Amino acid sequence: MKMNAILETSAADCHPASVRDYTPLPELRALQLQRVQAVVARAWDHVELFRSRMDERGLVPEDIHSLDDIAKLPFTVKSDLRDTYPFGLFASPMKDVVRLHVSSGTTGKPIVVAYTSDDVSVWTSVIVRCLAGCGLHRGDILQNAYGYGLFTGGLGAHYGAEALGATVVPTSGGNADRQIMLLKDFGVTAICCTPTYFLHLIDRAAELGVDLKQLPLRAGVFGAEPWTESMRRHIENKSSIEAFDIYGLSEIIGPGVACECRRHQGLHIFEDHFYPEIIDPDTGEALPEGTEGELVLTTLSKHAMPMIRYRTRDITMLLPDRCQCGRTLRRMGRIGRRSDDMLIIRGVNVFPSQVESALLQIEGTLPNYQIVLTREQGLDQMEVRVEVTPHMFNDQIGALQGLQARIQSALDHVLGIRVQVALVEAYSLERSQGKAKRVIDRRTS
Amino acid sequence: MKINQISLFAENKPGHISAPARLLAQEGIDIRALFLADSQHFGIVRMIVSDWQKAAAVFEAHGFVVKVTEVLAVEVPDHPGGLADVLGALDGSGINIEYMYAFPYPRGDQAILIFRFADPDAAIAQLQTAGINLLASDELLK
Ligand SMILES: [Zn+2]
Numbered sequence: 001m002k003m004n005a006i007l008e009t010s011a012a013d014c015h016p017a018s019v020r021d022y023t024p025l026p027e028l029r030a031l032q033l034q035r036v037q038a039v040v041a042r043a044w045d046h047v048e049l050f051r052s053r054m055d056e057r058g059l060v061p062e063d064i065h066s067l068d069d070i071a072k073l074p075f076t077v078k079s080d081l082r083d084t085y086p087f088g089l090f091a092s093p094m095k096d097v098v099r100l101h102v103s104s105g106t107t108g109k110p111i112v113v114a115y116t117s118d119d120v121s122v123w124t125s126v127i128v129r130c131l132a133g134c135g136l137h138r139g140d141i142l143q144n145a146y147g148y149g150l151f152t153g154g155l156g157a158h159y160g161a162e163a164l165g166a167t168v169v170p171t172s173g174g175n176a177d178r179q180i181m182l183l184k185d186f187g188v189t190a191i192c193c194t195p196t197y198f199l200h201l202i203d204r205a206a207e208l209g210v211d212l213k214q215l216p217l218r219a220g221v222f223g224a225e226p227w228t229e230s231m232r233r234h235i236e237n238k239s240s241i242e243a244f245d246i247y248g249l250s251e252i253i254g255p256g257v258a259c260e261c262r263r264h265q266g267l268h269i270f271e272d273h274f275y276p277e278i279i280d281p282d283t284g285e286a287l288p289e290g291t292e293g294e295l296v297l298t299t300l301s302k303h304a305m306p307m308i309r310y311r312t313r314d315i316t317m318l319l320p321d322r323c324q325c326g327r328t329l330r331r332m333g334r335i336g337r338r339s340d341d342m343l344i345i346r347g348v349n350v351f352p353s354q355v356e357s358a359l360l361q362i363e364g365t366l367p368n369y370q371i372v373l374t375r376e377q378g379l380d381q382m383e384v385r386v387e388v389t390p391h392m393f394n395d396q397i398g399a400l401q402g403l404q405a406r407i408q409s410a411l412d413h414v415l416g417i418r419v420q421v422a423l424v425e426a427y428s429l430e431r432s433q434g435k436a437k438r439v440i441d442r443r444t445s
Numbered sequence: 446m447k448i449n450q451i452s453l454f455a456e457n458k459p460g461h462i463s464a465p466a467r468l469l470a471q472e473g474i475d476i477r478a479l480f481l482a483d484s485q486h487f488g489i490v491r492m493i494v495s496d497w498q499k500a501a502a503v504f505e506a507h508g509f510v511v512k513v514t515e516v517l518a519v520e521v522p523d524h525p526g527g528l529a530d531v532l533g534a535l536d537g538s539g540i541n542i543e544y545m546y547a548f549p550y551p552r553g554d555q556a557i558l559i560f561r562f563a564d565p566d567a568a569i570a571q572l573q574t575a576g577i578n579l580l581a582s583d584e585l586l587k
Contacts, residue, residue, distance in 0.1 A: 208505075388487075390511070390512070395452035395489050396489075423486065424487075425461075425510070426508055426510045427508045
């Protein structure tokens with residue numbers, strides 16, 4: 001490792017919590033081992049499902065002698081949370097639990113996650129480190145347009161932003177006109193929301209005659225759904241802000257598991273609290289750095305609900321080498337897709353992110369789309385619905401038909417299969433918590 | 446001479462035309478002319494209304510995608526061959542008609558044609574030279 005890494009912020013002038021981002025590696029690994037031993041012991045003592053799975057493998061917590069031994073531990077999967085609904089995976093008595101969050105499932109029971117007061121402090125500290133890494137600090141005015149409530153996004157970002165010392169405007173999701181008014185009137189400098197929602201704000205601001213480029217807004221911290229590099233370029237071009245990718249999931253803690261620094265070359269994982277592994281999603285075997293696979297996370301400090309080797313279903317890789325920013329924290333690549341996102345259409349593998357990239361190639365289109373799958377006479381049919389935005393709208397039928405044909409040909413080219421394209425009215429596609437519902441699968445097998 | 450026309454994008458589904466009409470009624474905005482241009486899957490609702498600025502604001506506030514375009518309103522002369530005169534004035538002039546539609550004149554038997562030209566200024570000059578009567582928006586909205 002060359003020593004010419006430039007520290008963009010010296011440890012002294014960022015928030016004190018960020019000092020942890022620069023922990024020397026031997027110290028970080030020792031801390032991880034100590035914490036993983038403690039969390040395994042805690043889960044073994046208090047979580048019946050975990051203990052029975054350890055028993056099946058003939059394992060006891062004392063078998064963890066090194067970080068490599070983590071690979072021996074059983075996986076936890078999302079259905080474990082549903083099957084033990086509501087409180088079956090809790091490792092703390094309710095008197096120590098200060099918060100419950102619920103994430104809605106598309107099918108069946110939701111999942112419940114719990115936090116002790118220490119867990120909330122850890123969560124807050126990782127968000128502080130995320131935001132500090134994005135170059136935000138005391139004096140910034142941060143509009144938090146993640147949904148407040150059962151969803152982890154709103155409150156998670158809120159506590160962290162306050163602890164950073166920023167001025168928080170807790171708008172929650174929805175009411176785009178008011179969001180834009182406050183961005184403008186308050187001189188907001190940073191915004192947190194889903195990338196889809198920010199696209200909507202860009203669009204709406206243009207309709208209202210508000211030029212986002214002229215506002216003090218300089219940073220956007222976007223997460224809760226996968227998004228692409230082309231979407232980042234689109235956002236940055238239209239609004240003159242710096243767009244950061246933040247990653248997290250409720251099962252682990254909520255937002256704040258990992259976040260980009262200003263180098264934008266992968267997301268630093270807060271490894272002192274979350275231990276990452278990459279596995280082959282089919283075999284469960286560990287994969288080396290630089291190889292794409294499913295991200296598996298172990299919480300190192302969670303009390304109320306420790307997660308051991310949780311299979312995130314997110315496909316990424318751990319990046320080799322240290323980041324130019326000087327942080328010792330390992331980075332993961334951006335999540336372009338989830339292992340359960342992949343659609344097989346007439347035998348061809350299709351990812352929604354490919355549709356997004358194809359749409360962004362066409363001037364004037366925004367990636368507000370939805371894929372609808374049906375089966376007719378045994379054949380899969382894929383329809384891509386695209387919302388017509390003011391930029392796309394032309395009051396001549398022929399021009400719109402031309403646009404439809406260009407989208408069609410871009411999609412055929414990128415996906416390699418024939419799809420139908422439908423232009424639909426603005427804001428007509430279903431959204432939840434600001435996240436677009438990308439796929440509706442009506443195929444009955 | 447130019448008249449501001451409001452266009453909305455609409456899916457071809459039942460009720461997708463009545464919603465904008467209802468909105469305008471609630472706001473006390475009169476619809477002078479309404480024309481639906483449609484393809485198999487989507488349509489464009491074009492309207493000439495008593496207050497286009499207010500209508501555009503109302504539609505935008507309700508999430509519609511709105512476009513305001515300048516059109517010309519031509520009174521078809523009330524004599525045999527009146528329509529031929531209008532079209533004849535444009536023939537060979539190289540002036541492109543992007544689209545047109547018609548509606549009955551409120552005070553009489555003749556029709557009013559609404560034209561969207563690629564170059565409205567050239568069209569105004571050409572029609573006026575030919576003695577064709579173009580309606581101003583206040584006449585149309587009376
Ligand atoms: Zn970095």
